[in-house]
Each structure stands twice: as structure tokens, then as C-alpha cells.
Amino acid sequence: MAPAHWFFCRRIEIPSDLDKGEEEGFALLELEALSPFPLDHLHYGYRLDKAGRFAFVFAAYKRRFEKVDQAAWKRGDAVLPDFLLALHAAARSEEGLVLVTEKSFAAFSFDDSSELPASFYAEARQLDAEEGEEVPSLKSQLNRFESIAKSRLGISRLRIWYANTEAKWIGQTAWFGAVDSSESPVARADFSRSQLWKADLRDPEQIELAQKEERQNAILWKGLGALAALVALILLGEVYWGASSAYLSYRNSKIAERTPLVEEIQGLQSTSNTLRGFLESDLQPFEMIEALLPMQQHPDIIYRKFETEGPDVLVIDARANNQTQVTEFKKRLDRFDKISSVELSKQVNKPTGSTFTATIRFKFGAFYQLAGGTQ
Numbered sequence: 001m002a003p004a005h006w007f008f009c010r011r012i013e014i015p016s017d018l019d020k021g022e023e024e025g026f027a028l029l030e031l032e033a034l035s036p037f038p039l040d041h042l043h044y045g046y047r048l049d050k051a052g053r054f055a056f057v058f059a060a061y062k063r064r065f066e067k068v069d070q071a072a073w074k075r076g077d078a079v080l081p082d083f084l085l086a087l088h089a090a091a092r093s094e095e096g097l098v099l100v101t102e103k104s105f106a107a108f109s110f111d112d113s114s115e116l117p118a119s120f121y122a123e124a125r126q127l128d129a130e131e132g133e134e135v136p137s138l139k140s141q142l143n144r145f146e147s148i149a150k151s152r153l154g155i156s157r158l159r160i161w162y163a164n165t166e167a168k169w170i171g172q173t174a175w176f177g178a179v180d181s182s183e184s185p186v187a188r189a190d191f192s193r194s195q196l197w198k199a200d201l202r203d204p205e206q207i208e209l210a211q212k213e214e215r216q217n218a219i220l221w222k223g224l225g226a227l228a229a230l231v232a233l234i235l236l237g238e239v240y241w242g243a244s245s246a247y248l249s250y251r252n253s254k255i256a257e258r259t260p261l262v263e264e265i266q267g268l269q270s271t272s273n274t275l276r277g278f279l280e281s282d283l284q285p286f287e288m289i290e291a292l293l294p295m296q297q298h299p300d301i302i303y304r305k306f307e308t309e310g311p312d313v314l315v316i317d318a319r320a321n322n323q324t325q326v327t328e329f330k331k332r333l334d335r336f337d338k339i340s341s342v343e344l345s346k347q348v349n350k351p352t353g354s355t356f357t358a359t360i361r362f363k364f365g366a367f368y369q370l371a372g373g374t375q
Contacts, residue, residue: 001082001165004106004122006060027055042200047087054114079201085176087190088117096155100162107149121152295332300325312362320354
């Protein structure tokens with residue numbers, strides 16, 4: 001599972017006039033509008049509420065995922081965020097929720113609009129100590145995170161759940177659970193196979209391939225079950241050997257049928273090489289853009305495109321409702337102590353809104369500081 005602090009999340013409302021079956025397309029369009037990068041640069045997923053009125057979308061920058069993890073994805077049932085339990089109706093309450101997982105803390109607030117969380121905040125757990133220091137205890141880390149989460153989410157009370165992120169499968173349903181500080185069970189949540197496909201973080205091509213293989217395996221096992229029942233009924237020597245021969249022939253035909261699938265997997269190698277090249281490229285860290293999000297005040301300012309010019313210059317193509325919002329946006333950037341200068345260009349004002357390009361020059365070395373000290 002992927003840790004919560006890698007993700008940016010948002011609950012979005014599904015329009016009431018949307019045709020049934022179009023929820024996924026709308027959710028992904030909204031996610032792409034919220035993200036500074038196109039979807040093919042992200043691992044993403046979503047979950048719909050029972051009424052189909054809201055969706056909780058989540059995405060993480062692909063470079064956060066280690067290649068060794070991605071190599072194992074083809075062998076897994078699904079690749080999921082470790083906070084999935086909090087998106088189940090069993091987690092909803094008037095109080096907020098802190099989910100403690102192996103690598104992260106994730107906090108959620110809820111309201112009456114939907115069983116899905118209304119807001120989200122996460123941090124990484126400190127698992128390794130700095131040289132000459134000790135790792136803070138889980139309790140002290142949790143107390144600190146709880147205080148910050150209450151302030152960020154605007155709530156006064158938080159439940160603490162310790163999540164078991166290892167799914168237990170019963171048929172096509174995956175079960176996840178959580179305990180409290182006394183290790184007493186507090187939640188048990190089920191997710192259907194179709195719900196897990198929507199939350200699966202793998203690329204669409206990988207998911208499609210996994211679904212195809214699962215369907216083939218289901219057909220194969222049904223065939224084997226029918227054949228076993230037939231053998232159990234007849235239990236006669238000559239008929240038994242005839243059935244065994246038919247079974248072997250059946251298996252050989254299935255192996256032949258799977259040959260195109262092997263060729264298809266080999267054909268995906270070029271796509272894998274392209275993805276590897278992207279992962280090893282020298283793209284600027286995602287944290288640089290995240291540092292500017294507080295100045296955005298969405299939806300007043302909508303980022304449309306990002307480009308970098310060297311290690312300390314970011315060029316943003318954006319849109320606003322009017323020129324006043326553009327001016328206020330520049331003032332907010334000018335007040336940011338990590339920015340050296342802001343230049344606006346290509347300003348176009350129309351009745352429908354204003355578009356502009358902002359060239360932001362960070363002070364020398366500020367980029368690396370914003371990114372946490374490493375690239």
C-alpha cells in the first residue's frame with residue numbers, strides 16, 4: 001500500500017444531471033483540473049459514495065514510488081492507498097479520525113453531506129533517527145500530529161485508529177480492519193472488487209491487463225470445477241481416463257489461448273521503458289509547486305500549465321475570473337519570503353475571465369529548501 005503523505009486528496013460533488021456511468025469520467029476530469037500535472041504523470045484513484053453524489057479523488061506523483069515496488073505490482077491483487085479504510089461508511093462520525101498506518105498519519109473530517117471525508121491532512125511517521133538522535137516515540141509523534149490536524153481541519157475531537165492494511169479476501173470482497181490503543185477492534189470494512197478497481201493506483205493499461213487475466217482465471221476455474229464435478233459423478237475407469245484426456249486437452253488449449261496475452265505483455269515493454277525514462281528524468285520536484293498552493297486560493301486562480309527554467313525559476317500559465325484576482329495573486333507571491341521576483345506577462349482580459357503567465361524567481365537555494373533539502 002502507498003502511504004497517505006504521498007497524496008493530495010479532494011472530495012468533489014457529482015452533478016445531479018450527469019448520466020449514470022459517467023461518474024468516473026467526471027471524477028478524473030476534476031482530478032486533472034486540480035492537479036498541476038497531467039494524469040499520465042500521476043498514480044490516482046477515486047471512491048464514490050453510496051448515493052453517487054460525491055467522489056473522493058486522490059493522486060500521487062509517480063516519482064514518489066520506488067521502481068522495485070512497481071515491478072511487483074503485476075503480481076498483486078491491487079495497489080491501494082493505506083488510508084482506504086477511512087473512505088468506508090464505517091469510518092464516518094461527527095468526530096474526526098486519525099488513521100495510523102505503517103508509514104504515515106492521516107486525519108479526516110466528516111460532515112452530513114456524504115459518508116466520504118470532507119477534508120484530509122497527512123504526514124509521514126518518523127521511522128529513522130538523525131545521526132546522534134533517537135527516533136521520537138509513536139505516542140509523541142501522534143500527539144504532535146493530532147494537534148496540527150485539529151488546527152488544519154478545524155475540529156476539536158479526533159478518534160485514533162490503528163489500521164491493518166493487509167486485506168483479507170473472502171471471495172471477491174476485501175476486508176480491512178482497525179483497532180484502538182488497547183488493541184480492541186473498532187472497525188471492519190468491506191470493499192467489492194469493482195470498488196477496488198476504482199481505487200487501484202496502477203496505470204489504466206496495467207489495470208485493464210489485470211482485469212483481463214482475472215476474467216480468464218475465473219473462466220478457467222469454473223471450467224475446472226465443472227470438470228471435477230463430472231469426474232466425481234461418473235467414477236468409472238474408462239470414462240475417468242477419457243475425462244482425464246479431455247482435461248489435459250482442455251489445459252493445452254487454454255495454454256495456447258494465453259499465448260496472445262504473453263505477446264501483449266512483451267509489447268508493453270516499450271511502454272515500460274518510456275515510463276522508466278520518465279522516472280529517471282531530471283524533472284523538478286513536486287514540492288516546489290505544492291509550496292505555492294497556499295497563494296493560489298482556488299478557484300480564484302486556476303493553474304493550467306507549469307514549466308521550469310533552471311533550478312530556481314517556475315513559469316505558471318494560469319486563469320482568473322478577473323484582473324483584480326490576478327493583481328491580488330501577484331501581491332501574495334511578492335510577500336512570500338522565498339521568492340525574489342514575480343513578473344506577469346501575456347495578460348489577456350475578457351468578459352469570461354483573465355489569462356496570464358507568471359514568471360516566479362525563487363531566491364538562490366530556496367527551491368531546495370522548499371523541497372525538504374533534497375532533490
